[in-house]
Amino acid sequence: MYVYDEYDQKIVEERVKQFRDQTRRYLAGELSGEEYRPLRLQNGLYIQRYAPMLRIAVPYGLLNTKQVRKLAQIARDYDKGYAHVSTRQNFQFNWPELEEIPDILAELATVQMHAIQTSGNCIRNTTTDQFAGVAADELVDPRPWCEIIRQWSTFHPEFAHLPRKFKIAVNGAKMDRAAIEVHDIGLEAVKNEAGELGFRVLVGGGQGRTPYVGAFIKDFLPWQHLLTYLEAILRVYNRYGRRDNKFKARIKILVKALGENVFAEKVEAEWAYLKDGPSMLIEAEVERVSKFFVDPAYEALEDQSEALAKLEAEHPGFARWRTRNTFPHKKPGYIAVTLSLKPIGTAPGDITDKQLDAVADLADRYSFGELRTSHTQNIILADVRQDQLFTLWNELRENGFATPNVGLLTDMICCPGGDFCSLANAKSIPVAESIQRRFDDLDYLFDIGDIDLNISGCMNACGHHHVGHIGILGVDKKGEEFYQVSLGGYAGRDASLAKILGPSFAQEEMPDVIEKIINVYVGQRTEDERFIDTYRRIGIEPFKERVYAKNH
Structure with a gap:
């Protein structure tokens, strides 16, 4: 790092x-x-x-x-x-x-950390895949490029007072685990026919009050011009972005108003003055930054699948956990492990001081002294030896990190909501907990399979409800807290925005509503279909009919 x-x-x-x-x-x-x-x-x-x-x-x-x-x-x-x-x-x-x-x-x-540009109308933290550098499907490690963007954007005088906040994500893998299509700028590493590295560039994605999936405006940007092209996009935004209405100030509104082709033309025109200027990257600089992201001292190990299968036969809990909370590693004999911060009764994403100390100890002993956070509000040990996996699992159980629910219904994204935030219309955490308690049967959760449930307390969408397979939004109705449900969102490749199911619900109704939605899915799915697949095949109407049946 x-x-x-x-x-x-x-x-x-x-x-x-x-x-x-x-x-x-x-x-x-x-x-x-x-x-x-x-x-x-x-x-x-x-x-x-x-x-x-x-x-x-x-x-x-x-x-x-x-x-x-x-x-x-x-x-x-x-x-x-x-x-x-x-x-x-x-x-x-x-x-x-x-x-x-x-x-x-x-x-x-004292430990090389800060809070600079984590708020305000500036370029925020550049995000990426939580498995960056270890994923088997990776074309290129995106972290050096994230660091180059971080160094360029921090304290950049021209972009310190943008029309609104600005978010960039970088993906270096075949799967998009960075949700680049719902960012102000999304960058996807690609190679051209000559094998040269570049980036496919997207602009104008985002959630909040007016959500949009972004538009790809450049299919291949040579890596040397990464910063010059970003500067061109930011300059166009800074010049034409609205400042008279903060609800219409994000770049997504500008791209929509101009049209993606016109916006792209303006970027190209601005880029013509910048592309060969001082922000053009040189190989020496990329190599300098990349040296901070070399592989740790991996050992030559053999795959331990057979030994792990025997342990799974003896310990069903370990089998469940390994199925949900581990991720394939590029190196034989290693595996990436997700520590779930979503046990029942805990606000999603919360971690105690004692748990933080425990995570540090675990990372030192099992993962080369490094760990990652994910946009799904979990923690990752990216470089665990497979032959130490069972021992690690037992230690994770002792510290409350071994809930085998990663990617399942109870592994929900949830903003702090009205319990903390002054902008929120409604509480998020109690709704999350009530749903977790309704779906506390692991056998049933595993049968339901992969599903993203995202909860936001207001239209700012900090809980990413627009891209949840099931999204929940807190709304204010005459001073009372209600919850609007939407279906069909997806944050990965070929992202989609969820559609509102219908009228909102009282807080106490939410577990029943989610259960009815799940029952439609279970009744309608075909073999190996995920919730999002079934939804896209049958549409929203069967869900709407079941949920609102009492009103007919």
Whole structure:
């Protein structure tokens, strides 16, 4: 993973000093709330319903164990003993004291972490596949390219005050596990007929109040021009993006208004002035960054499938867990493991200080001292030896990480909702828990199979409800909390946006509604069909008829 040089470290330390003084002046009444707002947002600080929330940057979801232990210490010393994994692979603290935020940032700086540009109208954390660098279906490791984008975009003076926030995702594999089609810019690594590396470029995706699947505007961008082309897109957005209405300020609105062809023409025209300029990448720079992402010291191992199959026969719980929570590795004898943060009774994505310390210990012993966060709000140990998998499973069970539900209904994405967020129309966490409790039969969950259930507390869509196979949105109806259900969303390749099922439901109805939807799927599916496949084949009407049958 990337390691700061002396310049990086100095920049972060100077930012801490700067923000400490800004916070002091605000608390002393020398800065108004309106003056302080853009300063705190550029440092990841939100004012939520009951307390400040601090969002910590985790570039492309990659952490070392020293950093994880620091997060655990901060959770103990400055928060209520836990942290939250966000859908942009970052960490959040929901209960810090405002006057202690500069101290937290100073603590983070000691382990090469910060909260810069995790909020505000700027380029946010660039995200990627949680299995980057180890996935067997990978064309290229996307992490060096994410790091190049991070270094280019952090403190970029031209793009510090965009019309709205801006999100970039990079995919380097055959499968799209980075959800690039619902990002402001999505980058897919490709090779041309000559075997040269480049990127397929998408713009104008996004969720929120007006969701769109983005449009690919360039089929092959040579890697040398990655930054120059990104600059051209951002310049067009900065010039033409709306600033009079924040609800219509995202780049997706601009692309829709101009049309993808006209937008692409404007980008090409701007790029003509930039493509051979100082932002053009050279091989030496790519090699410099790539050296931070070399493979760890893998051993020459044999595949352990037979031995693991014997253990599965003796331990059905291990068999279930291995089926759901492990992912094939590019190296024989290794496997990637997902630690589920979705046990029943826990807010999805929450992790305690003790669990953070335990994760760090596990990563040191089993995965070369590194771990990842995913946009599905789980944690990954990417480089586990297969012959240590059974021992690891037992340790994960002891620490609450072995729920065998990755990819299943209870592995839901869920924003903090009205329990924390001042923007939310409704609570998300109680709905998630009620559904988890209704579907607590593992045999039934395994029979249902792969399904994405995503919950958002408001139209900002932090819970990605637009791309859930089943999406739930909290809405306000005359001061009361209700929930709108949508079906058919998908965040992978050939992404689709969910369609609203019909009128909204009261909170206590939600487990019954989800159960009826699942019953339609189970009754209608063919062999090996996932929920999204059945939905696309039969459409929304059979689900609507079953769910609203009592109203007819």
